């Protein structure tokens with residue numbers, strides 16, 4: 001008997017999860033603020049901070065953008081709008097960023113779970129290539145790789161470079177910091193993008 005046959009009824013009981021959380025909330029409906037606010041990396045002053053009350057689950061969830069291949073804006077985007085492309089992958093660089101950040105798109109429509117084994121292996125290779133290209137830029141301390149997938153149905157992976165020595169930006173709080181830091185100068189960012197593109201070109205097989 002396989003593990004799957006042994007656990008045929010496995011399911012996440014979301015209403016029960018929300019009910020447990022609400023039962024654990026204080027009289028103001030808010031869960032206690034956790035130790036995260038004491039982390040050296042936490043971007044906000046903790047005084048007066050409180051968690052929002054949990055909303056009811058929305059089922060079915062609203063459609064994401066670009067779920068359908070026929071109307072997908074990511075598929076329709078011409079190669080000229082990307083910093084680097086090959087037969088299967090396209091890398092874009094936002095016009096304005098506070099830390100060096102690029103996005104890897106799969107050329108073919110589909111989400112992460114749609115990849116066959118060959119495409120999945122190829123994605124792994126591309127993630128490593130983009131990470132290396134961004135990490136090689138002087139001043140980059142570490143490269144964070146994120147795939148969220150809540151807003152858009154066409155697979156794309158975010159790469160964000162943590163500036164060297166900026167230890168407050170370590171880990172999961174970096175996206176919150178990057179929303180508040182000023183934009184890089186255009187010429188500095190353009191040179192970094194050119195360097196990443198050159199390294200991706202050099203790694204082309």
Ligand SMILES: [Zn+2]
Nearest residue numbers: 072075109154
């Ligand atoms: Zn698409």
